[in-house]
Amino acid sequence: GAVVSQHPSRVICKSGTSVKIECRSLDFQATTMFWYRQFPKQSLMLMATSNEGSKATYEQGVEKDKFLINHASLTLSTLTVTSAHPEDSSFYICSARELGQGFDEQYFGPGTRLTVT
Amino acid sequence: QQQVKQSPQSLIVQKGGISIINCAYENTAFDYFPWYQQFPGKGPALLIAIRPDVSEKKEGRFTISFNKSAKQFSLHIMDSQPGDSATYFCAATRGTSYGKLTFGQGTILTVHP
Numbered sequence: 612g613a614v615v616s617q618h619p620s621r622v623i624c625k626s627g628t629s630v631k632i633e634c635r636s637l638d639f640q641a642t643t644m645f646w647y648r649q650f651p652k653q654s655l656m657l658m659a660t661s662n663e664g665s666k667a668t669y670e671q672g673v674e675k676d677k678f679l680i681n682h683a684s685l686t687l688s689t690l691t692v693t694s695a696h697p698e699d700s701s702f703y704i705c706s707a708r709e710l711g712q713g714f715d716e717q718y719f720g721p722g723t724r725l726t727v728t
Numbered sequence: 729q730q731q732v733k734q735s736p737q738s739l740i741v742q743k744g745g746i747s748i749i750n751c752a753y754e755n756t757a758f759d760y761f762p763w764y765q766q767f768p769g770k771g772p773a774l775l776i777a778i779r780p781d782v783s784e785k786k787e788g789r790f791t792i793s794f795n796k797s798a799k800q801f802s803l804h805i806m807d808s809q810p811g812d813s814a815t816y817f818c819a820a821t822r823g824t825s826y827g828k829l830t831f832g833q834g835t836i837l838t839v840h841p
Contacts, residue, residue, distance in 0.1 A: 615771075643827055654817060654831045655772070704771045708827045717827060719764075719771035 614638055615707050617720035624695055624727055632690045632723045634705030640685035641707035645717065646678075649702040661688050695727045732820050734832025741839050747805040749835045751818035754799065758820040762829070763792065763803050766815045775816075776803070808839045 614637040624630050634644055643662050647655040659675075661667040661682035669675045677699075679691040688707075692699055702724055706717040734751045741747045751761075759780055764772035778785045778792040778801065785792045791804040805812055818832040 617771075645827070645829075652834075652836075654834050655829075657828060660828060702769075706771075716762075716774065716777075717829065719773065722769070722771045724769070 613709065613718045615705065615718045615720040617703075617705060617723050619723060620721065621724045622726070624725070626696055626727055627694055629691055629693045630695055630725060632692075632703055632705075632725070634688045634690070634707070634720055636686045636707045636709075636718070639707075639709045639718075641688075641709060642685070643708045644682055644688040645706045645708075646680060646688075646690050647704045647706070649704060649722075651702075655704060658690075692725065695725070697727045700725055700727045732818060732830050732832045734818050734835060736835060737833065738836040739838070741808045741837065743808065743810060743839055743841050745808050745839075747808045747812065747837055747839070748802060749816055749818070749837070750800065750802045751820075751832050752798075752800045753820050753830075755820070755822070755830075756799070757822040758830075760821050761792070761794065761801050762819050762821075763790075764817045764819065764831075766817065766834075772817060805837075808837075810839045810841050813837055813839050 616635045618633045646658045649655050658673045659667045659669045661680045663682045663685050667680035682688040702722050704722040706719045732753045762777035763775045765775045766772040776787045776790045780796050789806045794801045816835045819829040821829050
């Protein structure tokens, strides 16, 4: 149980285009989903917290107009990187917290490797 | 005050040895301390977690030791195996943060056969 999927697993796009990444909780409902960014050999950096049906809360320094987050249902959150540039190339990981459970445990997705050329 | 400092940055251990990774925090409001294992190109997976009301928690070959007064916690991997070679992250969160995790910098563990 408690599986989180991400799609796509890898994406290559041209500079200036937009890319959408999906995060799904497959066997549970998620009150809250988190989006992280990870550069090679570095730690996870929280980008934003999204709650179903409300606006995402972005961490300081994260451009909300560039990284659009939508949490339309209890099992789906999407991250759209708009007007992507090479510096946006990174490993994007989502996590989900299960509805009705304690606040503690989060389940992570397998990540999406974004390469902007 | 939100930082979690992790050491060492990298660790090489022989098969069968004990791997020890340490973390220190400053925010006394943190009340949940998980450890994650991450393989290259994959998302982190929860290994084991502890709350400050206990000093030690053991699950199989993995043990967390927690020192509340020193604001430190550590992961011990007993009988380390080559399959344990991965990056390990400690993390911390507090009840009022709605699950926001603060991660340590990560430790790259290599277990030689």
